[in-house]
Amino acid sequence: MTKLTLGAHPFLLGFDQLERLVERTAKSSNEGYPPYNIEQTSERDYRISLAVAGFSEQDLSITVEDRQLVVRGRQNDVGERVYLHRGIATRQFQRSFVLADGMEVGEAVLENGLLHIDLNRQLPDAVVQTIRIKRSGK
Template sequence: MTRMSVFNSPFLLGFDQLEELMDSVSKSANEGYPPYNIEHINENMIRISLAVAGFSENDLEITIENNQMLIRGKRQAEPERAYLHRGIAARQFMRKFVLADGMDVEDAYLENGLLHINLLRPEPEISVRTIKIRS
């Protein structure tokens, strides 16, 4: 069965990369660890907060690849312990967020077991071009 695409309209030219990006995001959206919030701070700022209890600054890494922000967490090996109950997840993770063109990471910090990442949204530029028609 072929999948019907929203981008198969003849008026949407060159959006095939966007469709691939949306497929990639929908696949990773089902992952629930670590939980996160996305907060609207003001017109130009968004804050992503991830619950990373037990992770230190050295265990976390934030990278930007193309328009994707990747947040990775990997705890250092700890000595073997005998747990009676282990309810605090300490597994490694990778969270992926797609950033719009021009979005930039302003700041990242750990506070009370939360990793906060502040993103700045650029002011939109309105551009009008006139194309000369040759004869």
């Protein structure tokens, strides 16, 4: 029996990229740091909130790379401190989120140790295309 993949289904033409995207996302699953929430704030709006306590705006970067929202954090060590207990994570991180077509990144706000990134889904224009049928030249 042959395994039927998403990209090979006869009614899903051109979806082989989607299958590769799902595989890439599964392989790049991040560890649990930093923790995050994703909430739907309206019918077409979303918000990703990452817990980044101890990071400043200068320690964080947000980019969109090949339909992926990438959030990176890197803190600069300030002097040499002597910790008796170090329970607050200050390691660098990279957290990626795959964006669907039509998703746009809005503003990002750092507030009370949470980095909020707003997303908006743009509705595609409804297009009806009529294809002209030619006669064969026999």
